Amino acid sequence: MDAIEPLARKAAAGDAAAFGVLVRINQSRLRGFLLRMTKGNSALADDLAQETFLDAFRKMAQFAGGSFFGWLCAIAYSKFLMEARKRRLEPLEEADEMAADLPEAETASLTRIDLERAMQRLVPAQRAALTLCFALGLSHQEAASALDLPLGTLKSHITRGRDALSRMLGYRQAAS
């Protein structure tokens, strides 16, 4: 990650080649994050990722250091929320039925596919918090900043998200 800082400085000064390197370094993780946020809609995830990078290039001078990927995620998450509101993709607030049980499992063991399906039933804030902190390795502080949430709220989303996943996947294990 040490290589990111000088590249970000060059990109902030308008160096498109340096920004190109940043795009190549971060595209896979950012698209992976957005793919999970859009519940596997790869066309929408890629559109949002492109818009995120374009916006990042325009706002490079505003990047104040720290985690560049976290900064990208902040832009991406805000774009995702706007798109979700516009297209009414899913409820953005928590509802009781969000943590409903999944259909009966085919196997008893937890798999990544089970997890992905269960993740899709979480509200976006919980899905984003769990993805950023667990799968993408951001610190709680970085994730809170990326999601524009107070630290306590982020931790609450993580706890409630894990509890909901545990209930969903636990039910499946018991049922099979």
Place this chain on the structure above:
Amino acid sequence: MNELDDLLSHPVPAVADDGFSAHVMRRVRVAQIRAHWPTAVALLVCIVLLLVVTPLDAIGALFGAAVPHIAGLWALNLAAGLVVVSLLAVRPLSRM
């Protein structure tokens, strides 16, 4: 919960670039051109306006009258010669 934490900690699946970065950079270059376009147009308009209001005939006549006198000044010729020699010498000297 440990099994769940292990699953959650798996990195998100890697997404192949497949021309994504190149496409983003093409859009970045277009955005750059668009960002500079108003400045270029404003500059062009200023140059055109300047040419319209500048009394080119009067300036031309003034130069026409002054050039024979300037050409006869040995100090000016010497200065011009030094500038040419300096410009020619810069590149070889910079390689040394």
